[in-house]
Amino acid sequence: MTAVATGYETVIGLEVHCQLTTASKMFCGCSADYSGAEPNTHVCPVCLGMPGVLPVINEKAIEGIVLTGLALNCTIAEFSKFDRKNYPYPDLMKGYQISQYDLPICRDGWLEVEVDGGVRRIGITRVHMEEDTARLLHRVDPVTGEAYTLIDVNRSGTPLMEIVSEPDIRSAAEAREYLVRLRQVLRYIGVSEANMEEGNFRCDANISVRRKGEREFGTKVEIKNMNSFRAVHDALLFEERRQVAVLEAGGRVVQETRGWSDERGETVSQRSKEHAHDYRYFPEPDLPPLKLNRAFVERVRARLPELPAQRVARYRAMGLSDYEAHTLAEDRARAEYFDALAAALTGDEGRRAKLAANWMLGEVARWLNANEAEIDRFPLAPAALAELIEAVANGTVTQLVGKEVFDQMAASGRGAGEIIAEQGLAQISGADELAGAVQRAIAANPKAVADYHAGKEAALKFLIGQVMRETRGRANAQVVGELLERELKK
CATH class of the missing domain: 1.10.10.410 (Arc Repressor Mutant, subunit A)
Structure with a gap:
């Protein structure tokens, strides 16, 4: 039973931290491609927080956050600034984080999600830029049993976007769908790998409950340590039920930060919730204000591809089912292959779309799964596959033979007509x-x-x-x- 069924309404807001894919870090020239590198090998005086060093803004990162803001229907600020956020934790050795506070680059956006057959618009408060922290590696000495912590600074200073939603989400399922669609957009526009398991797409959630019909929000709790979409869903569902149980027992929900434990399947208290004044923000003295003129923003806007929701709508208009439209639009490269394949076929739009979808979701998907590959490794050009599809559709070969020819084409790179003629595979109808x-x-x-x-x-x-x-x-x-x-x- 969910909290809504007991007469309560759940209110959720999500804070997503997403690493941008750039060659160098946010404020220095160190390589941002640190995955798999030896600890503390992608470092310099700037990201080590040495005294007297000066940061320099990464222009590619600014382009990436503007592209993200445009994709999320945000207003792009002509004037913004970086702020210094005092930070007491050891994963930033200099004792502060360069972030943004009152003047973010992107604000007032939205993202639509489909849940239970309906479409909901989730507001996006802001998208701001900051630097990522170092990684803390907790260890236990096998001899003495003493706990200690190591610091790997390779990640420190990597460009990090924080995407903050409005408290518009009303269920754990809706939160999961929002994250899935947000990740899809970020991958479509090419600004991030957005992989939760690898840590470059991380989510914190704020959740409260209130009696249905009430206008005031309940006391919110922040949840951290969620490293998968399933973990986000399960943590929110648990916390929803926990807070309702507290209120039903006559208790009071305490504002705090809680961590999700996959092993225990529950949230656990970590610390009292910080407020903005705890960080003592002030304008970053080592960086000038950021002024983005309209020409710059429009140049970035020109890079926007057709986004997933637009693509799904177009595919539906072509006569594809909801399942076909969503599956084909899930990945940008696969969707672009589908578009090229449909364009290479003959006949009206509906015929071309249906034929292309059947083969993409059939034989092409089978080959990709068998080879554990993405579409960029698929060996057949759209025009070559279209030749085979037409041969099956017009009866030159049977569907069964078509699958055999497909496998030979994928293995050899030869054309459908050549294989059919050489092996005498034409359909017998007489x-x-x-x-x-x-x-x-x-x-x-x-x-x-x-x-x-x-x-x-x-x-x-x-x-x-x-x-x-x-x-x-x-x-x-x-x-x-x-x-x-x-x-x-x-």
Whole structure:
């Protein structure tokens, strides 16, 4: 049972931290490609927080956050600034984080999600830029049992966007869908890998409950340490139920930060909740204010691709089902391959879209799964695959033979027409050509013939299969069925 069913309403806001994919860090020239590197090898005096060093703004990171803001329907500020956020934790050695406070680069956006067949618009308060922290590695000495912590500074200073939603989310399922769609947008526009498991897409949640009909928000609790979409969903669901139980027992929800424990399946208290004044923000004295003119913003806007929601709507208009539209639009590269494939086929838009979707969700998906590959590793160009699809659609080869030709094309890179001609795989549809195979199937399978006369429909399918086997799948199944029925009724 959810909290809503007990007469309460859940209110959720999400704070997503997303690393931008840039060559260098946010305020220095160190490589941001630190994954798998030896600890503390991608560092310099700036990201180590040495005295007397000066940060320099990464222009590519600014382009990335502006592109993100535009994709999320935000207003892009012509004037913004960086602020110094006093930070008492050891993963930033200089004791502060360069972030943004009252004048973020992007604000007042929204993202639409589909939940339970309906569309909800989730407001986005702001998208601001800051620097990531170092990683703390907690260890225990195997001899003494003493706990200690190591610091890997490679991540410190990496460009980090914080995307803050409005408290518009009303369920754990809606929160998960928001995160899925947000990650999809970020990947579509190419600003981030946005992978939760690798830590470059991290989420904190603020959740409260209130009685249905009340206007005032309840006391909110922040949840951290969620490293998957499932963890976010389960943590929010647990916390929703916990807070309702506290209120039902006559207690009071305490504002605090709680961590999610996958092992225990529950949230646990970590510390009292900090407020903005705890960080003592003030304008970053080492960086000038950021002024973005309209020409710059429009140059970035020109890089926006067709976004997932727009693509899904277009695919639906082409006659595809909701499932087909969403599956094909899920990944940008796969969607672009589909578009190129449909464009290479003949006929009206509906025919081309349906044929392309059937093969993309069928044989192409099968090949990608078998080879654990993404579409960029698929060996057939859209025009080459379109040639095979047309050969199957117009009856040059059967569907069964088409799949065989597909595998040969993928393995060899040869064209469909070449393989069909060389191996004599063209479909056999003439009654005279198929008569002998039909007679042999009847003569070799007396039990199936008897079953057919006894009214068992499966017997006819079995006999058709015998003819298809003899002809290596080349026979026209409909013609074979008609010939068999004619012979069997004699």
